[in-house]
Amino acid sequence: MTRSLADWLDYIERIHPRSIDMGLERIRAVADRLAIGRPATHVITVAGTNGKGSTVAFIEAIARAAGWKVGAYTSPHLLAYNERVRIEGADTGDAPLIEAFEAIEAARGDTQLTYFEYGTLAALWLFQRAELDLAILEVGLGGRLDATNLVDPDVAVITTVDLDHQDYLGADREAIGFEKAGIARAWKPLVLGDDDPPSSVLRHAYAIGASAVRAGCDFFFEPGYGEQASVDSWRWREVGYELELPLPTLAAPVQKRNAAVAIAALRALDAPLPGDGLTDAAIVAGVARAHIAGRLQRFERDGITVVVDVGHNPQAARELAAWLAATPAAGRSIAVYAALVDKDAAAVAEALAGQVDVWHLAGLAAHGARGSDVDAFAQRLGGSAAAAGTRHADVATALDAALASARPGDRVLVFGSFHTAADAFMHLGVA
Known part of the structure; x- marks a missing residue:
């Protein structure tokens, strides 16, 4: 009998004895059997204690405004599991998710997967078939041992580092920062949203040759100025480039930081992109359009x-x-x-x-x-x-x-x- 999506979600929640079992061995073995490779031409992975979902939303909105074909994998969901896998701005339907779960089940053999590992493989499987220009992967927990770290990102992002999930990630910001820094790759950009990131993050970036791009150091977000400035605008700036922007639709002062980090991540992509690439108009439109439920x-x-x-x-x-x-x-x-x-x-x-x-x-x-x-x-x-x-x-x-x-x-x-x-x-x- 064919399982419904609800049946599948109930099943994958029960097949592993632990809800969290960090490590990449199991998911890598099943991904190899599924022949999962790059989920898109370009990949941005986003970790952080807070601001991950909003930053993903800004990256997604800006990239789509630029005309790129984009997929986003986020967690947790609010009302329906389908929210976790978006392709071209739309939540994935039940049928594609069921097809992905069926493929994973056929490939996993006796390998036990957690609920999150199962969902991550489903997203990667669907993204690969969608022929995306950009896949944005939100880390579930930590970074170094998170299922999303199966994929090598072109740009890694750490929005913030603070205390949360200490049972799994460590007792202080330095320990937690080291775990999150595990998504960075050698000689690739690592965008940091904290003005003062833990030294463990910077040490790891230096050790592997990752290029740290830091808020308040390499890029800035400031009140607007000049003839076009108003109380409803702000400015993103780096050496040799600046752009006046509308206030995000997302409320809270912190959303300007999240938007600024998203812009830095997209500007750090060092590869040809579709159409006109990352234009000022796309950045302005994406910042204004970005939306995510449950944030004020x-x-x-x-x-x-x-x-x-x-x-x-x-x-x-x-x-x-x-x-x-x-x-x-x-x-x-x-x-x-x-x-x-x-x-x-x-x-x-x-x-x-x-x-x-x-x-x-x-x-x-x-x-x-x-x-x-x-x-x-x-x-x-x-x-x-x-x-x-x-x-x-x-x-x-x-x-x-x-x-x-x-x-x-x-x-x-x-x-x-x-x-x-x-x-x-x-x-x-x-x-």
Whole structure:
């Protein structure tokens, strides 16, 4: 009997005893059997603690505006697995994904693959058949041992390095940076979005001969100036080149950094490209068009602004707090917060404490082993202000309570994980 996509996803989630089992031996063996080679003429791989998805979205939008045929592999998804594999700006349909899974299953023999390895092979298999000009691969976890590192990129990108997934990547920025730097290749560009990247990243780049292209050193993003400048513009600059740009549609000040990193990555491609190549017009259009769900995504409900964000670690929380401070609500800021068990929930809450007036906590017990009930979640918040928030079994119940207590002019912020954002979208009817 033919499996549906839902059947396949259930199956590939169960065939490996561990959800995360880092290493390239298994996926490389199966990729060889599938004759998977280069997924596109050019490849950009994007790693980082935060900003990966947005940076991929900017690279994709700019490259497509230039007329290139583009594929993007991202994770996790918000509402449907199909979001993970995009070709020419469209989510891949069920049938192509099923065909890819069938090919992988026939080739893997007794090799056990994780859910992410299976999905990565499916994306590469589909990209190779699509004859793409550019494939953009978002690292799932770390970099050095991540399944996406099977492919040698023409340009590697590390957006930021901060604390997250310490059980797998190490206890500090230096250890985490070394793992992320594993996507760099000898004599190829490595674009760094941090103004002050860990020394482990720079040492690794030097050791292998990778060319580090650094924000604040080799390229800059600044307020606009001159006759064309306005409050709605900014400037990207490197030695011998500069370009005035519109503000990204994606909210938050950090999105200018993500857009700047994307531009640097595309300008670092040292190879002939289709059409007129990377034109100023394509960069301007791509920055303006780039979109990705769940990044300060806003909705209006009876005079109340609902903002949904996938931010889930302390660095993301600091950026979120900066945006809240820069765009104050007319009334109160009411938070609906739910996080997975492996996140530093107390540090996230502490980063946002000065910007949130009322807290509603929600459980994520329905989302597997990494979820928890709300009481366990509240205990992990320690002595933070959020710990005293009202408790609710799930995101939908918490969101209803927050909206019921809100008045026109108030802002309801829903955040803490991709699961939190997805539950909010479904409850709001915007799925």
